[in-house]
Amino acid sequence: xxxxxxxxxxxxxxxxxxxxxxxxxxxxxxxxxxxxxxxxxxxxxxxxxxxxxxxxxxxxxxxxxxxxxxxxxxxxxxxxxxxxxxxxxxxxxxxxxxxxxxxxxxxxxxxxxxxxxxxxxxxxxxxxxxxx
Numbered sequence: 001x002x003x004x005x006x007x008x009x010x011x012x013x014x015x016x017x018x019x020x021x022x023x024x025x026x027x028x029x030x031x032x033x034x035x036x037x038x039x040x041x042x043x044x045x046x047x048x049x050x051x052x053x054x055x056x057x058x059x060x061x062x063x064x065x066x067x068x069x070x071x072x073x074x075x076x077x078x079x080x081x082x083x084x085x086x087x088x089x090x091x092x093x094x095x096x097x098x099x100x101x102x103x104x105x106x107x108x109x110x111x112x113x114x115x116x117x118x119x120x121x122x123x124x125x126x127x128x129x130x131x132x
Contacts, residue, residue: 016111023069043085066118
């Protein structure tokens with residue numbers, strides 16, 4: 001596993017994806033199928049990361065995007081980790097069908113949550129497709 005002085009490897013991230021949210025299994029599968037993993041160096045404050053996740057959830061519900069673990073992620077970030085700096089990362093599925101966001105503690109050594117958004121644009125007649 002990565003230490004506080006280094007970024008976690010793809011193998012480390014796969015191992016960290018346990019059952020924090022319902023998106024973790026799909027994110028592990030995306031990595032195993034050749035998905036691209038990126039971890040960002042910046043450490044935005046918890047309130048900013050929470051705001052982005054909450055806005056993404058609200059917008060996804062409004063336009064009918066299929067999501068997994070996003071509602072759980074918002075609750076995890078809302079309930080815990082106040083006044084902390086966080087790190088984020090992404091997994092883009094090899095076929096680009098899913099985009100996962102990873103939420104880490106400031107050191108990148110603990111995965112707090114994972115959410116996924118399906119890369120599709122629903123038609124107006126599709127309605128909402130939220131997966132919980």
